Amino acid sequence: xxxxxxxxxxxxxxxxxxxxxxxxxxxxxxxxxxxxxxxxxxxxxxxxxxxxxxxxxxxxxxxxxxxxxxxxxxxxxxxxxxxxxxxxxxxxxxxxxxxxxxxxxxxxxxxxxxxxxxxxxxxxxxxxxxxxxxxxxxxxxxxxxxxxxxxxxxxxxxxxxxxxxxxxxxxxxxxxxxxxxxxxxxxxxxxxxxxxxxxxxxxxxxxxxxxxxxxxxxxxxxxxxxxxxxxxxxxxxxxxxxxxxxxxxxxxxxxxxxxxxxxxxxxxxxxxxxxxxxxxxxxxxxxx
Amino acid sequence: xxxxxxxxxxxxxxxxxxxxxxxxxxxxxxxxxxxxxxxxxxxxxxxxxxxxxxxxxxxxxxxxxxxxxxxxxxxxxxxxxxxxxxxxxxxxxxxxxxxxxxxxxxxxxxxxxxxxxxxxxxxxxxxxxxxxxxxxxxxxxxxxxxxxxxxxxxxxxxxxxxxxxxxxxxxxxxxxxxxxxxxxxxxxxxxxxxxxxxxxxxxxxxxxxxxxxxxxxxxxxxxxxxxxxxxxxxxxxxxxxxxxxxxx
Amino acid sequence: xxxxxxxxxxxxxxxxxxxxxxxxxxxxxxxxxxxxxxxxxxxxxxxxxxxxxxxxxxxxxxxxxxxxxxxxxxxxxxxxxxxxxxxxxxxxxxxxxxxxxxxxxxxxxxxxxxxxxxxxxxxxxxxxxxxxxxxxxxxxxxxxxxxxxxxxxxxxxxxxxxxxxxxxxxxxxxxxxxxxxxxxxxxxxxxxxxxxxxxxxxxxxxxxxxxxxxxxxxxxxxxxxxxxxxxxxxxxxxxxxxxxxxxxxxxxxxxxxxxxxxxxxxxxxxxxxxxxxxxxxxxxxxxxxxxxxxxxxxxxxxxxxxxxxxxx
Numbered sequence: 017x018x019x020x021x022x023x024x025x026x027x028x029x030x031x032x033x034x035x036x037x038x039x040x041x042x043x044x045x046x047x048x049x050x051x052x053x054x055x056x057x058x059x060x061x062x063x064x065x066x067x068x069x070x071x072x073x074x075x076x077x078x079x080x081x082x083x084x085x086x087x088x089x090x091x092x093x094x095x096x097x098x099x100x101x102x103x104x105x106x107x108x109x110x111x112x113x114x115x116x117x118x119x120x121x122x123x124x125x126x127x128x129x130x131x132x133x134x135x136x137x138x139x140x141x142x143x144x145x146x147x148x149x150x151x152x153x154x155x156x157x158x159x160x161x162x163x164x165x166x167x168x169x170x171x172x173x174x175x176x177x178x179x180x181x182x183x184x185x186x187x188x189x190x191x192x193x194x195x196x197x198x199x200x201x202x203x204x205x206x207x208x209x210x211x212x213x214x215x216x217x218x219x220x221x222x223x224x225x226x227x228x229x230x231x232x233x234x235x236x237x238x239x240x241x242x243x244x245x246x247x248x249x250x251x252x253x254x255x256x257x258x259x260x261x262x263x264x265x266x267x268x269x270x271x272x273x274x275x276x277x278x279x280x281x282x283x284x285x286x287x288x289x290x291x292x293x294x295x296x297x298x299x300x301x302x303x304x
Numbered sequence: 305x306x307x308x309x310x311x312x313x314x315x316x317x318x319x320x321x322x323x324x325x326x327x328x329x330x331x332x333x334x335x336x337x338x339x340x341x342x343x344x345x346x347x348x349x350x351x352x353x354x355x356x357x358x359x360x361x362x363x364x365x366x367x368x369x370x371x372x373x374x375x376x377x378x379x380x381x382x383x384x385x386x387x388x389x390x391x392x393x394x395x396x397x398x399x400x401x402x403x404x405x406x407x408x409x410x411x412x413x414x415x416x417x418x419x420x421x422x423x424x425x426x427x428x429x430x431x432x433x434x435x436x437x438x439x440x441x442x443x444x445x446x447x448x449x450x451x452x453x454x455x456x457x458x459x460x461x462x463x464x465x466x467x468x469x470x471x472x473x474x475x476x477x478x479x480x481x482x483x484x485x486x487x488x489x490x491x492x493x494x495x496x497x498x499x500x501x502x503x504x505x506x507x508x509x510x511x512x513x514x515x516x517x518x519x520x521x522x523x524x525x526x527x528x529x530x531x532x533x534x535x536x537x538x539x540x541x542x543x544x545x546x547x548x549x550x551x552x
Numbered sequence: 553x554x555x556x557x558x559x560x561x562x563x564x565x566x567x568x569x570x571x572x573x574x575x576x577x578x579x580x581x582x583x584x585x586x587x588x589x590x591x592x593x594x595x596x597x598x599x600x601x602x603x604x605x606x607x608x609x610x611x612x613x614x615x616x617x618x619x620x621x622x623x624x625x626x627x628x629x630x631x632x633x634x635x636x637x638x639x640x641x642x643x644x645x646x647x648x649x650x651x652x653x654x655x656x657x658x659x660x661x662x663x664x665x666x667x668x669x670x671x672x673x674x675x676x677x678x679x680x681x682x683x684x685x686x687x688x689x690x691x692x693x694x695x696x697x698x699x700x701x702x703x704x705x706x707x708x709x710x711x712x713x714x715x716x717x718x719x720x721x722x723x724x725x726x727x728x729x730x731x732x733x734x735x736x737x738x739x740x741x742x743x744x745x746x747x748x749x750x751x752x753x754x755x756x757x758x759x760x761x762x763x764x765x766x767x768x769x770x771x772x773x774x775x776x777x778x779x780x781x782x783x784x785x786x787x788x789x790x791x792x793x794x795x796x797x798x799x800x801x802x803x804x805x806x807x808x809x810x811x812x813x814x815x816x817x818x819x820x821x822x823x824x825x826x827x828x829x830x831x832x833x834x835x836x837x838x839x840x841x842x843x844x845x846x847x848x849x850x851x852x853x854x855x856x857x858x859x860x861x862x863x864x
Contacts, residue, residue, distance in 0.1 A: 051659045053666075103843060108659060109605050110842045113799070116607070116792055117838025124832035236788070240670035243663050251660070277681065280674030287667065288652055295655040359747060385749030397744045399737065410737050413730060414749035422731040425553070470748070 021152055023273050024266075029158035029227060031265025032165030036220030037238055038245040038257045039172060040213025046189045046252020047209050049108055050101065053115040054093075055217055056239030057122040062089045062218025063230035064126050067135040070225075078140040082222040089218025090211040097210040102203065119235060127232050134232075137225025157226050164223060168216065169258050176254065185209060189252050241268070244283055248290045250300025259298065310373040312337040312474050312504035318357055318367035320528075327353040328364070329528040335474075337372075338501040342519030343508045344539075346548065350528035351508045352394060355476055358506075359391050360384050372473065386415060388473030392463040392480060394508075398451045404462055405447040408434040411466040437469040438462075441495060457488035464495060468503075475499070477507040493518055516540070524548060556724050556806070564717040571706035579705040585817045586709075586716040587773045592797035592809035593723050594766035599795065600803030601727055602759045603739030605662050607791050608669030611649065612767030614786030615672060616642045617775035621689045622682065631695030639768050646764025650757045669791060676783040688782035692775060702776070712773050719766060724806055726762065735759050736804075792834060793820070800841050802848030811849060 041055045065085035070076055096118060104110040139157045146153040176182035184205055187195040196202055221230070228234065241264060249260025264283065271282035290298060313335040320328040327350045335341045343351045356362045358369060360381035368377045371387055379387070398407050412430050413419045438444045441461045446454055451462065460480060467475055480496065481489050496518055499505065507518060516522075522539040524532040532542045539545050571579050591613055598604045619638035623629045629637070653664040676683045683689065694702050702711045726732050737745045738752050746752050775781050784790065793816055801812025819837065823830050841848075847855075 045659070049659065051663055100839065100843070107846065110846055112605075112659065112662060113795070113838055113842050116788075117835040117842070120789070120792070120831045120835030120838070122835075124829055124835070128829070128832075236670075240667055240674070243667045243670075247660070247663055247667060277679040278675070279678060280671045283674075284668065284671045287664075291652055291655045291664070295660070361743070361747075380751075381746045382749050382751050385747060391747055393744070397741050399740045399744075401740070406733075410733065410745075411748055413734065414745075418730050419734055419750065420731055422726055422729050424730065425728050426730045426733060466748075 018152065019273075021154075023269055025154055025158050025162075027266040027269040028162045028262065029265075030269055031262035032162045033220055033224045033227070034241055034245055034265055035165045035258055035261035036168060036223065037217050037242045038249070038261050039168070039254060040216045041242050042246050042249070042252055042254065042257045043172075043185070043209055044213045045246065047185055048206050050111045050115065052210075052213070053112060053239065054096070054119045054122065055213070055242055056235035056237075057119040057126075058089050058093060058214045058217040059221040059224075059238050060126060060230065060235040061092070061122055062086060062221030063137075063225055063228070063234060064130055064135065064221075065089070065218070066222030067137045067225055067230040068130060070137060071135060078222075082219050085222045086215040086219030089221075090215030093214025094207055094211040097207050101210070102206075119239075123232070123235050130230070132232055134229045136229040137222070139226040161223060161227075165261075169254070172254055181205075181208065241283075244287050246297070248287050248297055250297030253297070253299035256297055256299030310337070311335060311370065312339065312372060313358065313506060314370040315354070315358065316368040316370070318354065318369070319365045320353055320357060320362065321365055327528050328357065331367070331525075331528070331530055333523055333530070333533075335504060335506055337473075337504055340505045340518060340520045341507070342516075342522045343506065343525060344512060344522050345510060345525035345531075347510055348527075349510075349525040351510070351525055352478060353528070354525075355391065355478055355508060358476065359389065385470070389476065390467035390470045390472035390474070391476035392467050392478055394478045394482060396456075396459050396463060398459060398462060398466075400452040401450055403448050403450055404438060404443060404454070405431065405434050407451060407462055408437050408466050408469050411469045412437075415470055434469065437465050440468070441465045442491075457484050457491075460484060460488070460492060461495065464492070468499065472503055474504045474506065477505065479508050479510070481509060481511070553725065553728055557721055560717060560720055560724075564713055568710060568713055571709055576705045579709045581817065581821055583705070583709045583712050583777055584821070585814045586712040587770055587777060588793070588797060588813035588817045589810040590716055590719050590766060590773060591770035591794045592801070592813040593719060593806075594763045594770060595791075595794045596798045596803055596809040597723065597726075597759055597763040597766065599798050600805070600809070601732070601735050601739065602756055602763075604657075604756060604760070605795075606653070606665040606763075607662055607788065607795065608649070608653075608665030608667075609763065609767045609794055610786050610788070610790035611665075611669035611672045612642050612646055612764040613771035613774060613790065613794075614676065614781070614783070615645055616768035616771030617781045617785055618676065618683060618689070620772055620775050621692050621781045624692065625689065626682075631693075635695065635772055638772060639765065642768030642771070643761060643765055646761045646767075647757075649764070650760035654753060654756055654760065666788065666791075669786060670788065673783055673786040673788075676786050683783070686783065688780055690780050692779045692781070694776045694779065708777060712777070715769065715773060719769060720806070720810070723766065727806065731755070731758075789831065789834070792838070796834065796838060796841065799846070799848050800837075802850030805848075805850050808848055808850035815849075 037055065037059050041052055044050055044052045062085040065088055066081045069081050070078065100114055101111055104114060143156040143160055145156065147156045147159060176186055184195070184200050187200065188202065188205060245257060245260040245264050248263065249256025263286065267286060268279060268283055272279040275282060311334045313333065315331055315333045318328050318331040331354060343354065345351050357364050360379060364377065368375055370376065371384065371389060374387065376384055376387065399410065409426055409430055412433055413426055418427065435444055435447055438447050441464065443458060443461055443465065446458065451459060464480065480492055484492065496505065516536055519536060521535050523530055524539055524545055526548045531544050531548055532539050570582055591609065595609045598606045616638045619641050620634050623634035623637055624631060649668050653661050653668065656664055677685055694708065697711065702708045734750055734755055737750065738755050742752050774785065797813035797816045798809045799812070800815055801810065802808030820830055823833050
């Protein structure tokens with residue numbers, strides 16, 4: 017029983033992290049039609065920023081480090097978008113290849129700067145002791161992580177549904193030509209969304225730190241998971257990213273625990289099943 | 305041997321909605337073999353949508369489509385071509401970097417089993433046939449030029465040539481006169497008029513004046529519904545037809 | 553076609569002379585270029601001719617390599633049957649992957665091919681009992697085609713030269729066949745092709761499988777050359793190097809990918825001698841090529857040639 021509960025919590029925590037990663041990817045793809053292959057690297061970069069900051073300045077508050085890293089990665093994302101991606105606005109293939117190239121640069125740069133050894137991130141002090149619920153001891157941080165993912169989901173939902181920025185994003189996702197025709201400054205919108213996506217991913221890297229730590233190859237581990245979540249949940253759909261993230265979180269965690277050798281293959285089965293019946297993903301609108 | 309009861313094309317209560325907006329409402333059309341039918345209507349009347357349903361680019365929400373008596377409602381687009389259906393597009397969709405001859409060749413190859421040959425190039429007789437088709441539309445002198453280099457009116461003629469090359473039983477022409485000068489319109493009109501009766505023609509146009517002499521019978525559409533149907537005379541003199549075009 | 557065959561045999565004969573002049577380092581470099589060339593040609597079938605951008609060709613290279621390695625070491629098969637089964641296995645997996653990936657098009661297709669190849673990569677890492685994980689499978693042997701040993705640098709070079717020549721000619725035949733014309737047709741106007749009567753999905757699926765086949769051939773050459781296989785062969789970096797070769801040389805041409813592959817291989821070898829930062833350089837080269845020379849070198853040269861002629 018203990019096994020199932022612990023693994024379920026791990027699944028939820030992983031799902032939460034995946035949501036932080038996949039939501040940004042899905043937004044960027046949905047609005048800008050860019051499959052941002054740098055997304056895994058953004059996550060890793062954020063993790064490294066946070067991990068090294070916390071290591072060098074132990075008095076630094078964990079949450080401030082997370083937010084700071086998120087902002088730093090958002091800024092880097094913004095620069096990238098304006099300097100490079102914008103030049104290729106008519107060439108989706110070029111954009112994808114460029115994001116691939118940038119991911120290589122970032123991951124190698126991380127290796128140069130921080131070396132080959134993983135940098136652990138300690139759990140914030142307040143959350144080190146387990147929480148007792150229903151007679152079981154739960155790692156507190158993982159509970160918090162799930163909560164944070166839900167908060168992020170609600171915040172993103174609120175952003176999309178209640179703010180002007182959100183309305184513009186939704187309009188752009190639905191019908192880009194019309195949105196332009198109505199006079200909305202697409203270029204600024206794109207930069208804003210790219211920064212938002214990158215920032216959430218970067219922050220997610222730090223928040224995932226206590227569980228995953230920062231290590232070379234983190235980007236390559238996370239990117240395929242983000243891809244599978246988005247393919248399964250449907251591109252451009254926040255609900256799809258949410259449900260997909262937790263679904264994959266469960267499948268991957270239980271799969272890894274029960275069949276460690278084949279965890280990756282188990283991941284891919286739900287993706288195949290979903291694509292076979294609904295190529296646009298569970299909640300996607302456009303055919304992929 | 306055809307029984308005279310079989311329609312070349314029959315649509316039965318076709319309906320199609322796009323996200324809540326009805327594009328096609330309960331459209332039932334019967335086209336006899338050899339007929340020249342015009343689908344007329346102002347922009348947005350749903351004419352191209354009906355074409356797309358007939359060709360299989362889109363699936364209807366409800367209703368059926370029969371091609372020479374055979375129910376093709378759920379048949380994939382490419383198989384409809386093998387049943388004798390050919391179409392042209394409103395926007396030129398030719399292969400821009402290829403020569404005129406190659407474009408028509410692709411049209412000819414499509415219906416032959418040699419299209420699956422992974423060892424041998426397209427045979428010479430198909431190339432010769434393509435040139436013959438191009439000469440029928442008066443474009444043989446441009447056969448070796450890439451599509452991108454010829455005039456718009458000539459491109460339209462290539463589109464029609466490509467469709468005619470397949471010797472279709474049903475030819476769907478989507479706004480064949482769009483964007484053409486009056487001289488070019490005349491040549492396209494005479495080309496269409498010269499198509500033999502073995503080919504049934506269903507044509508879309510939104511401009512009443514230019515299209516009328518090509519059609520024997522007209523189906524007038526508005527907001528996805530059939531308003532009037534009949535011979536040229538019947539439709540022109542119909543009050544409802546005038547109403548549809550008053551705000552045009 | 554006869555002209556292409558004649559010219560390519562001539563060029564191959566010329567390159568066959570290399571071992572007479574150069575030392576082992578350059579001979580091995582030549583072998584590596586040819587492996588990269590076959591891989592790039594396989595990629596180009598999808599990217600350049602079918603208009604399907606995949607980032608997952610490494611899956612087939614690595615799969616064939618691992619299958620061959622496993623069949624010869626763990627299952628004790630001879631190289632002949634092992635090669636056959638490896639390619640067969642690769643073709644089957646390509647058929648399966650194609651069924652899944654072709655449910656989407658454009659960027660969706662790209663993401664699915666990437667996800668699928670990453671799954672194989674993850675499998676190679678985790679399934680340690682079969683693949684030996686991060687340690688890779690070592691001390692593999694090379695086959696002896698027709699009883700001739702290809703263990704020396706020169707003999708392997710000639711072996712891969714012959715394989716590359718055959719693959720080039722077969723791919724050229726494919727691309728210029730009637731079917732090949734239908735493939736480029738689906739790249740340029742897929743809706744029109746459907747309306748004309750072509751089964752666009754089937755055309756794409758067959759091309760995908762064929763590309764997988766040649767990726768597998770490249771994989772066999774790869775594992776024979778290195779006598780070692782590691783999960784990185786299945787990684788996105790391998791796919792990236794392949795696609796870089798295609799776009800650098802010029803997609804949609806027969807010769808472009810070979811030239812591009814040669815350049816990428818040269819670059820990789822030189823960088824490895826001086827720095828460890830190949831990945832970073834690869835990333836920068838991607839940026840430069842995509843932004844500055846998106847059509848690649850071969851079309852770029854054609855354009856220069858045309859400009860030169862116009863000036864005269």
